[in-house]
Amino acid sequence: MSDSNKTEFTNPSTFILLGIAGLEAAHGWISIPFCVLYIVVILGNVAILFIVKKEQSFHEPMYYFLCMLAITDLALSTATVPKTLSIFWFNFREIDFGSCFTQMYLVHCFLVIESGMFTAMAFDRYVAIFRIGLAVVLRGFIIILPIPIMGSRWPYCKGNIVPHTYCKQFSVVSLACADTRPTSYYSLCVTYLVPSVDGFLIAVSYTQILRAIFRLPTNDARFKTFGTCGTHLCALSALYIPDLFLSLMLRIGSNLSLPVVILMANVKLLVPPLLHPIIYGAE
Template sequence: MSDSNTTDFSNPSTFILLGIPGLEAVYVWISIPFCAMYTFAILGNFTVLFIVKRELTLHIPMYYFLCMLAVTDMVLSTTILPKTLSIFWFNSREINFNACLTQMYCIHCFSLMESGIFVAMAFDRYVAICDPLRHSAIMTNPVVAKIGLVVILRGGTFVLPSTLLARQWPYCRTNIIHHSYCEHIAVVRLACTDIRVSSYYSLSIKLLVILLDMLFIVISYVQILRTIFNLPTKDAQIKTFGTCISHLCAFSTFYFPHLFASITHRFDSNMALHIRILMANVYLLLPPMLHPIIYGVRTKQIQERLLRLFTQKGT
């Protein structure tokens, strides 16, 4: 193994994922919460998709965007967990070079797509609360489809250059990745060339896109809150604000861990490597698990349909 990892090569056929260095003795125990989060994420998001598909009254923009979020969450968590578990359970650390780049592309592509979906959801809430009489005229099905297409194209297009750059770098030092999945900066750091272009592009896209998305969301909710505070009664204010709480919770579970994990992994930090890798896994697994719970608890329509579903099965 050591010879293959130090031999000069310009295009490695495989990379070696170390997993979470230092925690090998507790891999089985770590896999339990990881599996639990993944199971809840898949079941919860699939339930959301099933309920929205079955209930015609939920065929409105808010729930279309929620379905897009559910699909994105399932893809994100599925992109990393199977390989991570194969490391934990079977010590299967090798990953094909092209498979590694594909995993890298999917992780960052779907992360940007998820950010774009949150922007679309914020815009939908803005129109629904600030201009309710025109909501149905503005947020038509063709408009929702176009927004979804833009979100997909934006994520795929912005991430593609960093993946192509990573593919053309010469890797002649080692093929050992100090991570449990093919995170972009962990891979390109193995290149035996100046990777500043790749690093700066990836960081600028991630920060600029996500920070601009967060800014748009903040501006939208500032306008929403102004409209809510101008409502005539306290009950109307509380009821209207209640429709936004689930979105705000979902935004928080995605953006703050995402930014924190990205920055701490890219820059030198006093944080231990195994803690950083654990956090990098959790920030991709925890939001997909929490989102269906948040929307299920806070959205009355989903609660009613879910209760009706279990009641019918019980009878």
């Protein structure tokens, strides 16, 4: 019997996403804030793209990077939310094997690209915009590529039930009957190395910016430049703080229930695309 079960799930054609496991009865109510937040994300980021295109004074490197950030935010939220809503509304829980790993890849990829965009925005006065923009995108695609490649080649004999709203790497990998340490170590390195490198480069850039600010002749010019830097730092906080908070809670709060963990993981992906248009729109 055990051999039969193992053979059945060695290469599952589909995974089953449970949504928010333990709160299935409340999926209808939970879908309301998810839907509202997703609509706000779409409207806010599309508005940024429209305004930058129409306003000639915004045709500068900083605003081109802002448009690239808006596109990345739209892609990041669209990679997960529509499937999540289909689970909540229509109980469409199945996702085929290839689509699951594609979704996993896109989520990680767009997070890395987004981090790179902030680094690019900090250096936009020093490098060619199109070259660094292309480099940021290629970096995201290449760095994350080993994760789904390794994961998709493992045998999956522990079932095909994923207790999440999307194909989160840890939830899927835990179903594999193989030594998953290589991808776990690689994922851990990416998780901590990418923000560390980007943070170091941003710090170097801001050191140069602060030196330039203190050389400005008037207080008005200094306050204006400080305002731009403050906006950038707020946007950075929207990206990194939810991720840091979730990581700390998972390590400190060992008794966190599964529904809380799933909700926090979804909020982490929705917060940056939601806040970035608000932050930059208020500048």
